[in-house]
Amino acid sequence: MTLALTRSTVAYFSMEICLEQAIPTYSGGLGVLAGDTLRSAADLGVPEVAVTLLHRKGYFAQHLDAEGRQTESPVTWKPEAELELMDGRSTVLIEGRTVHVAAWKYAVKGVRGHEVPVFLLDTNLPENGEFDRTLTDFLYGGDEYYRLCQEIVLGMGGADMLRALGYDDGLIYHLNEGHSALLTLQLLERQLDGRRHFELLNADLDTVRRRCVFTTHTPVPAGHDKFPLDTVRRVLGDERVALLEGAGGVHQDMLNMTHLALNLTRYVNGVAMRHRDVSRSMFPDYPISSITNGVHAATWAGPAFAALFDRLIPEWRRDNLYLRYAVSIPLQDIRDAHAESKLTLLNEVKRRTKVQLDPSVMTIGFARRATPYKRGDLIFSDIDRLSSIVKNVGRLQVVFGGKAHPHDGGGKELIRRIFAAREQLGNLVEVVYLENYEMALAHQMVAGVDLWLNNPMKPLEASGTSGMKAAINGVPSFSVLDGWWVEGHVEGVTGWSIGGPDAEGDPGRDALDLYAKLERVILPLYYGLPFAYAEVMRSAIALNGSFFNTQRMVGQYVHNAYFPNGLPADILVEETALL
Numbered sequence: 063m064t065l066a067l068t069r070s071t072v073a074y075f076s077m078e079i080c081l082e083q084a085i086p087t088y089s090g091g092l093g094v095l096a097g098d099t100l101r102s103a104a105d106l107g108v109p110e111v112a113v114t115l116l117h118r119k120g121y122f123a124q125h126l127d128a129e130g131r132q133t134e135s136p137v138t139w140k141p142e143a144e145l146e147l148m149d150g151r152s153t154v155l156i157e158g159r160t161v162h163v164a165a166w167k168y169a170v171k172g173v174r175g176h177e178v179p180v181f182l183l184d185t186n187l188p189e190n191g192e193f194d195r196t197l198t199d200f201l202y203g204g205d206e207y208y209r210l211c212q213e214i215v216l217g218m219g220g221a222d223m224l225r226a227l228g229y230d231d232g233l234i235y236h237l238n239e240g241h242s243a244l245l246t247l248q249l250l251e252r253q254l255d256g257r258r259h260f261e262l263l264n265a266d267l268d269t270v271r272r273r274c275v276f277t278t279h280t281p282v283p284a285g286h287d288k289f290p291l292d293t294v295r296r297v298l299g300d301e302r303v304a305l306l307e308g309a310g311g312v313h314q315d316m317l318n319m320t321h322l323a324l325n326l327t328r329y330v331n332g333v334a335m336r337h338r339d340v341s342r343s344m345f346p347d348y349p350i351s352s353i354t355n356g357v358h359a360a361t362w363a364g365p366a367f368a369a370l371f372d373r374l375i376p377e378w379r380r381d382n383l384y385l386r387y388a389v390s391i392p393l394q395d396i397r398d399a400h401a402e403s404k405l406t407l408l409n410e411v412k413r414r415t416k417v418q419l420d421p422s423v424m425t426i427g428f429a430r431r432a433t434p435y436k437r438g439d440l441i442f443s444d445i446d447r448l449s450s451i452v453k454n455v456g457r458l459q460v461v462f463g464g465k466a467h468p469h470d471g472g473g474k475e476l477i478r479r480i481f482a483a484r485e486q487l488g489n490l491v492e493v494v495y496l497e498n499y500e501m502a503l504a505h506q507m508v509a510g511v512d513l514w515l516n517n518p519m520k521p522l523e524a525s526g527t528s529g530m531k532a533a534i535n536g537v538p539s540f541s542v543l544d545g546w547w548v549e550g551h552v553e554g555v556t557g558w559s560i561g562g563p564d565a566e567g568d569p570g571r572d573a574l575d576l577y578a579k580l581e582r583v584i585l586p587l588y589y590g591l592p593f594a595y596a597e598v599m600r601s602a603i604a605l606n607g608s609f610f611n612t613q614r615m616v617g618q619y620v621h622n623a624y625f626p627n628g629l630p631a632d633i634l635v636e637e638t639a640l641l
């Protein structure tokens with residue numbers, strides 16, 4: 063089904079989008095979510111286009127030496143081999159310079175053939191100066207000035223590009239995080255049509271607001287994108303700074319992208335119920351809703367489970383609600399599919415590290431950005447305790463993955479501590495740390511381990527999505543009650559909690575709780591009652607796989623955020639296309 067371009071097309075803006083393994087235009091959760099969102103929008107036939115930056119030199123390739131010291135190198139890839147260069151051009155003004163922007167197209171194809179075009183913006187053009195040609199090279203690279211320039215290209219250049227490519231003014235703009243908030247400045251200037259900042263009316267702001275929705279992803283004030291006003295004035299000029307002030311984008315003498323987005327959008331949501339509550343307490347003046355994240359089920363189901371679902375609940379690809387019926391899949395089939403996924407992962411571990419892990423040993427997976435608050439080494443906080451559990455109750459092995467941001471010294475230190483713990487544990491607990499946690503590796507890890515561990519400090523996990531990918535593969539989560547797990551957790555049914563339900567948490571208790579539950583509940587179940595363990599695996603699919611997917615999520619965006627008054631008549635969607 064292909065839709066004609068409709069006036070009510072959604073324009074999705076995101077600093078990073080994970081399209082496929084060969085296109086390194088993402089760093090982690092935000093980008094994977096963006097990619098999964100577009101994959102589901104394409105499946106559902108939602109009229110949507112997306113805008114991001116090209117990131118010619120990617121995020122970075124991670125190298126770890128024998129002590130776990132991380133070094134980085136740029137990733138090179140060939141846009142011309144993966145993407146189609148468009149004819150349209152746009153320009154942005156940076157410190158008085160006209161910077162030219164081109165766009166490359168990638169088409170996300172849905173299960174029924176509908177396409178969502180993604181435009182990746184590129185400033186590496188001969189008409190630009192040396193520095194400006196690098197603006198779309200590095201994701202989250204460079205300094206504050208570089209970042210501001212990038213956000214001008216993304217927001218202002220992106221909005222202008224859509225016009226150059228023939229999208230009309232009826233677009234609904236979705237800001238996936240605040241990085242693209244300057245697109246609202248572009249829309250405001252169009253609305254003013256030459257009038258000056260002192261002529262700005264509330265009605266002008268309302269006109270922009272009516273067309274924009276905003277998803278915030280950050281649960282701490284320090285995480286919100288902001289720029290010193292003198293830099294902004296130098297780069298964007300006095301008139302634009304005055305407009306940004308008039309639009310409520312300036313907070314504590316900084317251009318604050320979250321405030322700008324909050325003020326110029328009509329609908330704002332957090333990415334899980336708990337995150338909505340945390341966001342409301344940070345921004346009490348704004349009505350903040352919640353749409354809990356999801357993952358693209360057909361992308362994240364490994365080959366073994368995809369084949370099992372295809373055989374027993376073949377409708378699952380088109381309609382993820384059918385995953386509910388996993389509840390009647392025979393436990394032996396669940397165990398067989400998991401054994402196959404586990405073997406695939408252990409072979410990959412062997413290929414990469416020469417370490418042969420034992421398929422009969424309970425395998426814990428932990429992979430996410432290496433940064434202190436995620437506490438990747440919590441399980442090693444008491445080596446003696448861990449050793450005694452392993453000796454007395456049952457053996458364990460742990461597979462790690464995750465990059466530290468090049469400037470995150472604490473994150474790099476965390477990786478070194480995990481390497482040190484591995485030395486200390488010797489043969490008692492096999493520990494491997496796999497380099498370059500990216501889409502392809504994530505795919506094998508979330509499916510191939512027996513338990514997915516997540517223990518960030520609360521309330522810092524806005525949602526988290528890797529546990530959802532694990533659930534689709536029948537892998538239970540063992541996680542602190544933060545982000546999506548507050549909603550997905552049913553103790554002993556879909557997995558297990560670490561620590562109590564309160565929002566703030568008690569970081570000191572988490573390790574004790576982790577050890578106690580491993581010792582008394584999880585390891586005894588795994589080794590003593592393997593079919594009861596398989597029942598937890600099955601419930602993770604039926605209860606969580608059927609809900610924490612982007613098909614449900616995009617349906618909620620369509621009905622709650624994009625078209626709260628019902629689908630407009632110009633959307634030529636078959637009745638069954640949307641949830």
Ligand SMILES: *Cc1c(COP(=O)(O)O)cnc(C)c1O
Nearest residue numbers: 090091430500501504526527528
């Ligand atoms: C899913 C995914 C993430 C995000 O996982 P979290 O649970 O949110 O930490 C990060 N990186 C990659 C490669 C992923 O696939």
